[in-house]
Amino acid sequence: MDAGFISHAEYTYIQDGLAAGIREDGRGPRDYRDYLLSLDVISHSSGSARCRIGFGTDILVGVKAEVNSIDPSEPSHQGRIQCNVECSPNASQNLAGRAIDDLNNELTRFLTRALNCYGGIDLGKLCIIPKQSCWVLYVDALVLDYDGNLYDALMMATVAALYNARIPQVEIEATGDDGEMDFDVIDDAEAALPVPGRERLPLAITLNWAKGAYIADASMTEEYCVDSRLTVLVNPQGKICAVQKSALGTIPESVMPELLTSATQIAAEMHKDLTKRIETEVKTLESTKHQGHVSTFLSNTFL
Template structure:
């Protein structure tokens, strides 16, 4: 009977639970799903991680290559994040070029790196004006069950902390590039951004770590990124209305 009610009137079904400050899966409004983190899961990458939030699973791999810096920024390297949401992780996504959600997520991850300064581009410089590192950060969603945003941020940070780069030198006489794989250096991580995604239901109920069903029924979704307990950025994909929390505070 409950299954039929959930299928026929999913929003009303959820509303009955949320009014009692609990969710159909048994979690409280501020309770996250169980989290599993595996570091160094891809042996061919310079750094990698695998993160699970409930059934949501994201793998992050970092590959490094050498390049010339920009003329206007001779002492800065590059970080290129990419989020992949394929049909293999959910029937919601189509084959072909990256969809809108994947593009928005890739841009969001670039902003997290930039605003949190967790990895500074100056640290990727080998020879100013001549040689820098490019870090390709690929985040692949293996199973999509909501809140891929927080999963990507945690997977990114874990992969950064797992990354080691070989020592690279440029011969002054021949200008040849010498890569010393026996001398590895860990990537310096300056800060630890933390992401928390909230779903908003009926414009007055707020809960964290939404599943894909909860995202589909929510009025909006809001992601808050903090660094050392200080606000770093707020991400609002789509329209999010003003929300009044039970404490009387407001989020816009």
């Protein structure tokens, strides 16, 4: 990022601190800020989640499952996932105009690749009738606030939203002797099924490189001071699904094994913690539904 956001003195101070293993907020190099997670925060969606890291980066993700026709140019036995990410104009005072558009496009491409190419979702099970109809999962994310580490926060919120999502069951029947098939969508929320393959969804771990050292979960100020970033997608089974480098600086080839190992270790901890928080949220939602309460968009947890 352009360091024009901060003074040269502050830039040098933060870089020297990172090289010495000292961060402005007192965290260790691999420490993540605490985060808040809430599920089922958008009404009339198939699933949704909101994730806020510290008191900064705040992302809302909604998932909508809709029946659509299978395009002849697409695989005939698969469903699809379509992603869109937008940053609120109020997400950061340092983002405006073309910068927001570029970031929207960058995040949308990242999320599309993460879910379609490496995400673990079984697209084959989203097919209803081959060559005819399938489920399309529309994943829409809104960045409400930005204070660094967007990739990691985006994947955390997306994984939680897809875990929360449910897809209606369908009944398929033959319509004639010519082999044509038709289907009916069962309008029963209790009978809806979870997204197939959700247990294999990866998380993103972004490691930021500066002056021979690296840190995880960089704040926006820290991001302005690093030389390069490495984002690693790691699934719950510990497999590295993809690696993406960003920013203009270089990362020595000799440290890549250490960075990948560190990302895998951090991901194992994050997967465990996120799963635990999702399960806690699910129990809370079930309890409130039995009591007749309705989930609201702006949970008091985030106010």
